[in-house]
Amino acid sequence: MRMRGFAFTLGLLCGVVAGSGPVLAQGNIASLTLDSVRSRGVLSCGVSTGVAGFALPNQRGEWEGLDADLCRGLAAAIFNDPTKVRFVPLSASARFTAVTTGEIDVLFRNSTQTMSRATTLGLRDGATYFYDGMSFLVRADSRIERALQLGGSTICLLQGTTNEVVTAEYFRAHQLAWTPLVFERLDQVMGALIAGRCDSFANDASSLSGARSALPIPADWTVLPERFSKEPYSAFVRRGDDNWFDIVRWYTTALIQAEEHGITRENVTDLRRTTTNAEIRRLLGVTPELGQYIKLDPAWAFNAIRSVGNYGEIYDRTIGPNSRVGLARGPNNLWTNGGLIYAIPMR
Ligand SMILES: N[C@@H](CCC(=O)N[C@@H](CS)C(=O)NCC(=O)O)C(=O)O
Known part of the structure; x- marks a missing residue:
């Protein structure tokens, strides 16, 4: 009985913490995120308060990790400048309210996608970028x-x-x-x-x-x-701004598709000039339609890849086998290598 009571209290607590923000926040903020990010000149990105491999300041005070670099790549997609990020460290219990109140534009914070988070908190969850348990x-x-x-x-x-x-x-x-x-x-x-x-x-x-x-x-x-x-991670944004949701979702997908095509930070500039592959031409903005779909510059994905690399490069640098954390790719390998990472077609 004691244990049942405890689980119930926890459920209630999470519900109260999480449920307090969205009702207030939704109407006011609708559709304006990209405009307000652009006019502010900086992306406000929620991360953890410090977990090695995901988001942790180094000795120079620079944030390092998979989540931190996903923030930087998104800033590059919008501003062609990966430094235009304000990192907002958030505890687990504060993170979703920070999304719904507009304190942050996007949350990349080792945050698990669940049905209740996706449906009851005034949030939208993006493309899965990490599989854990x-x-x-x-x-x-x-x-x-x-x-x-x-x-x-x-x-x-x-x-x-x-x-x-x-x-x-x-x-x-x-x-x-x-x-x-x-x-x-x-x-x-x-x-x-x-x-x-x-x-x-x-x-x-x-x-x-x-x-x-x-x-x-x-x-x-x-x-x-x-x-x-199962703990699949995605970005979270607030509900009510479909274009912003699309940007975050397809930005994440673009980094995965870049790895599928072997497009790296090193070769992306040459490939953009020389490739005849239709998918790569679309992704890198040689033809402009993907950027048009989400109201970004044709070079949005090119700029992101040039700044932070493809998904696998980010993984290896921040959390992979040769990093301090030393995690094998495992389920976070591409589907073609026996993992679960799979880019929805970008056409
Ligand atoms: N995936 C879990 C969260 C996992 C989590 O919060 N992990 C700790 C890791 S040790 C963390 O990030 N702590 C950093 C912090 O509290 O800022 C969820 O979405 O609820």
């Missing part, structure tokens, strides 16, 4: 190798995440007792974990790998190999 981070010397061994333990969680609900459902399904310890911020979770206040941190496996890589001795910690949920 939930796991648990434990001490390497804890002898815990499977999540079922976590019965009776205390689990750290971040408020307002899918992981809160997935964890509650997991322990209930296995009729295991557990104690949640819920925080607003990642640094609070990591502090509690290191201090031994919780036995494990439940979150998306990729974020756990990122958080682990930032610990003083990463080898002291293990991400359990099981995956307990």
Whole structure:
């Protein structure tokens, strides 16, 4: 009974946090996002407060990561300048309200697409750009190798995440007792974990790998190999501005299509001059129709690719096997290489 009560409270909490913004916000902001981004001269992009591999400031204070570079590429598509981004760090529980109130133009923040988020919060979710699943981070010397061994333990969680609900459902399904310890911020979770206040941190496996890589001795910690949920990430924008939604959706798709065609930061300028392939000519704006469809310059995708590279280049640089986080492509490989990343046709 206690566990059922807890899960219910969590659901309610997420609903209240998330449901408070959209009703107010929708009418006022309709259709104006591209105009207001252009007149402001900078894209306001919501990211996490700091997860290695997705969005984390380096020692010079520059944001690095897959999400950060997706923000930059979108700025390049709009302004032909990847530096025209204002990064807005957001906790999990603050992120969607920031979208619906117009504080940010777009959210690239390791945020999972779900039906309730897509239908009840005043949001639209874009093209999937990362596939993940939930796991648990434990001490390497804890002898815990499977999540079922976590019965009776205390689990750290971040408020307002899918992981809160997935964890509650997991322990209930296995009729295991557990104690949640819920925080607003990642640094609070990591502090509690290191201090031994919780036995494990439940979150998306990729974020756990990122958080682990930032610990003083990463080898002291293990991400359990099981995956307990599906966590597909997309950008989120507010409802009521279809053209802006189209821009964000097709921008993401364009980076994937660039990888499908082997178009890279290095070869994109030459290819634009020399290619006879109709799809590549459309994508790079040799023929102007794709830009016309979304009210952007014909070179929108060319400028994005020239600035940040194709999807695979961004992945490798920020989170891939040779980066600090060291994640294999796995499900985030192209569909032609056994993964799930697949560009909807751009014609
Ligand atoms: N995918 C999950 C969120 C995952 C999440 O929030 N992960 C933590 C990772 S450790 C995070 O980003 N923390 C950074 C922060 O709190 O700003 C969701 O959409 O609810």
